[in-house]
Amino acid sequence: MSDGRSSAASSGESLLFLTDEQLRQGIEAMFFAYRGFTADPDRILSDMAYGRAHHRAVHFINRAPGTTVNNLLNILGVTKQSLNRVLRTLIADGLVESRVGRLDKRERHLHLTEDGRVLEGRLSDAQRARMRAAFRDAGPEAVSGFRTVLEAMMDSEMRRAYTKLKENGV
Amino acid sequence: MSDGRSSAASSGESLLFLTDEQLRQGIEAMFFAYRGFTADPDRILSDMAYGRAHHRAVHFINRAPGTTVNNLLNILGVTKQSLNRVLRTLIADGLVESRVGRLDKRERHLHLTEDGRVLEGRLSDAQRARMRAAFRDAGPEAVSGFRTVLEAMMDSEMRRAYTKLKENGV
DNA sequence: CTTGGAATGTCAACAAGGCTGACTTAAAGT
DNA sequence: ACTTTAAGTCAGCCTTGTTGACATTCCAAG
Numbered sequence: 292m293s294d295g296r297s298s299a300a301s302s303g304e305s306l307l308f309l310t311d312e313q314l315r316q317g318i319e320a321m322f323f324a325y326r327g328f329t330a331d332p333d334r335i336l337s338d339m340a341y342g343r344a345h346h347r348a349v350h351f352i353n354r355a356p357g358t359t360v361n362n363l364l365n366i367l368g369v370t371k372q373s374l375n376r377v378l379r380t381l382i383a384d385g386l387v388e389s390r391v392g393r394l395d396k397r398e399r400h401l402h403l404t405e406d407g408r409v410l411e412g413r414l415s416d417a418q419r420a421r422m423r424a425a426f427r428d429a430g431p432e433a434v435s436g437f438r439t440v441l442e443a444m445m446d447s448e449m450r451r452a453y454t455k456l457k458e459n460g461v
Numbered sequence: 462m463s464d465g466r467s468s469a470a471s472s473g474e475s476l477l478f479l480t481d482e483q484l485r486q487g488i489e490a491m492f493f494a495y496r497g498f499t500a501d502p503d504r505i506l507s508d509m510a511y512g513r514a515h516h517r518a519v520h521f522i523n524r525a526p527g528t529t530v531n532n533l534l535n536i537l538g539v540t541k542q543s544l545n546r547v548l549r550t551l552i553a554d555g556l557v558e559s560r561v562g563r564l565d566k567r568e569r570h571l572h573l574t575e576d577g578r579v580l581e582g583r584l585s586d587a588q589r590a591r592m593r594a595a596f597r598d599a600g601p602e603a604v605s606g607f608r609t610v611l612e613a614m615m616d617s618e619m620r621r622a623y624t625k626l627k628e629n630g631v
Numbered sequence: 632c633t634t635g636g637a638a639t640g641t642c643a644a645c646a647a648g649g650c651t652g653a654c655t656t657a658a659a660g661t
Numbered sequence: 662a663c664t665t666t667a668a669g670t671c672a673g674c675c676t677t678g679t680t681g682a683c684a685t686t687c688c689a690a691g
Contacts, residue, residue, distance in 0.1 A: 308601040314589045315524075316627055317596065317608065318498075322517075323619040324611035325495050326538060328488075342647060347492075354485075360668060368496060373649055375669060397658050397667045419484045425613035426487065429606065431478040436599065436606020438487065441494035443595035449493040457486055512676050530640065543678055545641060567639045567686045 331417035344369075344377045346414055349403065352387060353411045354456060357400045359392070366452050386410060501587035514539075514547045516584055519573065522557060523581045524626060527570045529562070536622050556580055 307313070332346050351366050352358060360378070364371055378401075381387040386407035392398035403411060426434050442450060477483070502516050521536050522528060530548070534541050548571070551557040556577035562568035573581060596604050612620060 305601075308604050309593055309596055311589060313604075314592045314596065315585070317592050317604070318585075318588055319524075319623055319626060320608055320611040320615075321495070321498055323623045324614040325491070326619060327615045328491055330616060344648060354489075361666095369648085370650065371668075372651085372670085376648075379669090392667095395659075395667085397656095399668065415485070415488075418488055419481060421614060422484045422487050423479055425610055426479055426484065428613040429610040431475075432602075433606030433609040434478050434483075434487070436603030437610035438490055439603040440595055440599045440607035441490040443598040444494040444591060445490075445497045446500060449496060453489055453493045456489060510675095514677060531638085539677080540679065541640070542642085542680080546677075549641085562639095565639085565687070569640070 327421060328418070331421055332414045335413055335417060340380070344373075345381060348374065348377050348381060349386065349407060349411045350415065352401045353403050353408065353415075355459065356402050357390075359398045359400060361398075363401065366456075368449075381407070497591065498588070501591055502584045505583060505587060510550070514543070515551060518544065518547050518551060519556065519577060519581045520585065522571045523573050523578065523585075525629065526572050529568045529570060531568070533571065536626075538619075551577070 329343060333343060336342055336346060347367055348363070351363055355362070360371065360374070364374055367374060378387065378389075382389055384406075385404055388402045388404050388407075389399045390402065392400055429437070442453070445453060499513060503513060506512055506516060517537055518533070521533055525532070530541065530544065534544055537544060548557065548559070552559055554576075555574055558572045558574050558577075559569045560572065562570055599607070612623070615623060
C-alpha cells in the first residue's frame with residue numbers, strides 16, 4: 292500500500308478507478324462536498340440558537356412522524372443524553388411535541404408542531420435547492436452512480452435504516 | 462415546493478430524478494454515507510488523544526507539504542485559532558514540523574515528521590479501504606457519477622481548492 | 632528611515648455538542 | 662414480586678468550533 296496504484300492490475304480489466312490516487316480524490320471530494328451540503332441550513336440555523344444537531348432531529352421527526360426517542364437515537368447514532376439536550380430545547384420552543392404512547396406508555400412519540408414544520412421546510416428547501424442544482428448539473432446517470440456509491444459506503448446498519456426510510460417514503 | 466414533485470414535468474424530458482422525494486433520498490444518503498466515511502479513522506483516533514480535526518490537518522499537510530498555515534486555513538474552512546490548537550498538539554507530539562518561512566518570516570511552512578507520516582498512513586489506509594470497497598462494489602460508471610455530483614455540490618471556492626489539489630497530485 | 636497598516640500566527644476564554652457514568656421514574660414482562 | 666426496558670436528568674469531561682486581544686513581521690508612504 293502507500294503510494295501509487297496498489298490495487299490496479301489485479302485483474303485483466305481496467306481497474307484504474309481503484310488506484311490510491313483515485314481513492315484519495317474520492318475522499319477529498321466527499322470532504323469538500325459535505326461542507327457544501329451542510330452550508331445552507333447551517334447559515335439559517337446560526338441566526339437562531341440552533342445547530343446542526345437540531346436540524347437532524349427535526350429532519351428525521353418530520354420524516355417519520357410519531358417515531359420514538361429510541362428509534363431516533365438509532366438513526367442519529369448519538370447518545371440519549373446528547374439527543375435529549377437538543378430535544379428539550381425544541382420542545383420548550385414549541386417546535387416538537389412529545390406524546391406519551393398509547394400502547395406502551397413508557398414510549399414518547401415525537402411530532403413536529405406547525406412551527407416545527409415551518410422550520411423544517413425552510414431548512415430542507417435550502418438543502419434541496421443545492422442538491423437539485425447539483426443533480427441537474429450532473430444528470431440522471433451521474434445521480435444514479437452517486438447514490439450507488441454512497442449506499443456502498445454506509446455501514447450495514449445504516450444502510451438498513453436508510454433503506455427503511457426510503458421505502459417508507461414512496 | 463414542499464411536497465410531491467416540484468420540478469418534474471417542467472420539460473419534455475424525464476426529470477423524475479429531480480423530484481423532492483429523490484432529492485430527500487440523496488440528502489439522507491449523504492448523511493448516512495458520511496458517517497461511514499469517517500467511522501474507521503475515528504476509531505483509530507479515539508484510541509489516541511486526537512479527533513477528526515487532527516486527521517484533516519495531517520491529511521492536507523501530507524497532501525501539500527510545506528503549505529502555510531493560512532493556506533491550510535482556507536482548505537479546511539475553520540478559523541486560524543481553531544486550527545492552531547490542533548497544530549500545536551501535533552507539533553508538541555512530534556508529528557508535524559513548523560518551519561519559519563525563509564522568504565517571509567511571518568509564514569510557517571508545515572511538514573509531517575516520520576511519525577506523522579506513519580499516522581497519516583494508518584488513517585488513510587483505513588479510509589481508503591472503505592472507499593475502495595465501495596468503489597469496487599459500485600463499478601467505474603457509478604464512481605464517475607459519484608464524483609460528478611459531489612463536485613457539483615461544492616461551493617465554487619471549495620471546488621477550486623479541490624481541483625487544484627487534484628491537478629497537483631497526478 | 633521611520634512609522635502605520637496589513638498579514639501571519641499565538642494565547643485565552645467561551646459555547647455547542649459529542650461522550651461516560653450514576654441515578655430516577657414509570658411501565659411492561661415474566 | 663422482581664427484572665427489564667424506555668425515557669429522562671444531573672454532573673462532568675473532551676473536541677472543536679467561535680471571538681477578542683496581542684505579538685511579530687513585512688511593506689509601502691511619507
